[in-house]
Amino acid sequence: MEGCRRVPLLVSNRKAYVWNVDDIAVIRTECRVCGTLLGTLPHLSQQNAFLGVPLVLQPEEAVLLVDKELAVLIDDPAAHSSPELVALERWNSEWKELIQKQISALEAKDARDHSKDRSTSEKAQQKREQREARRAAAIANKIDTDAGPVAVKDPIQAPRPPQTVPAYTIVVPGTSTSFSWYTPAPHTYTTIQAAKDAGIWSYPSDLTERAKCAVFRDLWDKGYYMGGGLKFGGDYLVYPGDPLRYHSHFTATVIESPNKTVMPMEVVAHGRLGTATRKTHLFCTWDEKAGKVSYVSIEWAGFG
Structure with missing residues (x-):
């Protein structure tokens, strides 16, 4: 099919999974294959109405995608090698650095937004005070000499919003495809027969x-x-x-x-x-x- 790139199907225990949300969108919108979502969503792990990645494919769906040259099968367990401790520590430090950079950028943006809001709030407060002062002066000019003193209310103070801890959305690496210890190329199969010969796939039998x-x-x-x-x-x-x-x-x-x-x-x-x-x-x-x-x-x- 034109415009539909070959999607990697990660095979484990003779089942084909898709973990990347962009790949899920491709096979649904361009390849007309739906699959079934299996994973729970963050913070909603006890529900089963709205599920997330991974997407598991029916064997007929996987066979169709490979036969139509829309997808390839990857032996996912074999593609993962055991990383060395140095590589894990380096990845962990890079992961923390990435998160800290995102937090710093979001905090700076939040500070700029608060500064703009505070400036706008101060200007609005000044206008309210000036308006109340003019109103009080107008009332004072119309007071009859026999009338008692008129109490002028203090300018209305705008309620301050409650202080809350800001919540930020941080993007972290969600798949292992960018790890140095993930090498799918030697374990990628472009035909069903090749995957059968490698022992990672058996459908149809x-x-x-x-x-x-x-x-x-x-x-x-x-x-x-x-x-x-x-x-x-x-x-x-x-x-x-x-x-x-x-x-x-x-x-x-x-x-x-x-x-x-x-x-x-x-x-x-x-x-x-x-x-x-x-x-x-x-x-x-x-x-x-x-x-x-x-x-x-x-x-x-x-x-x-």
């Missing part, structure tokens, strides 16, 4: 897995987005666009061979479940000899 990869690729070529369909009784949920913007239109079940028997109760169950969840259920049959995917859609319909 049988007819069922090859059928899933073929169906996933065919739907992707047609412009759809795919997500996990386990909750809706299928292999994939099929979206017409990004799942953040669209509801899924189909639930897809992969059938690895045209000769496989599908039980009538299975057809009824998928049809009723799909209709109850406002989706059409797809039976996606992979013919390995012909290299072709066939689709049959079913919906539950009332009669009479």
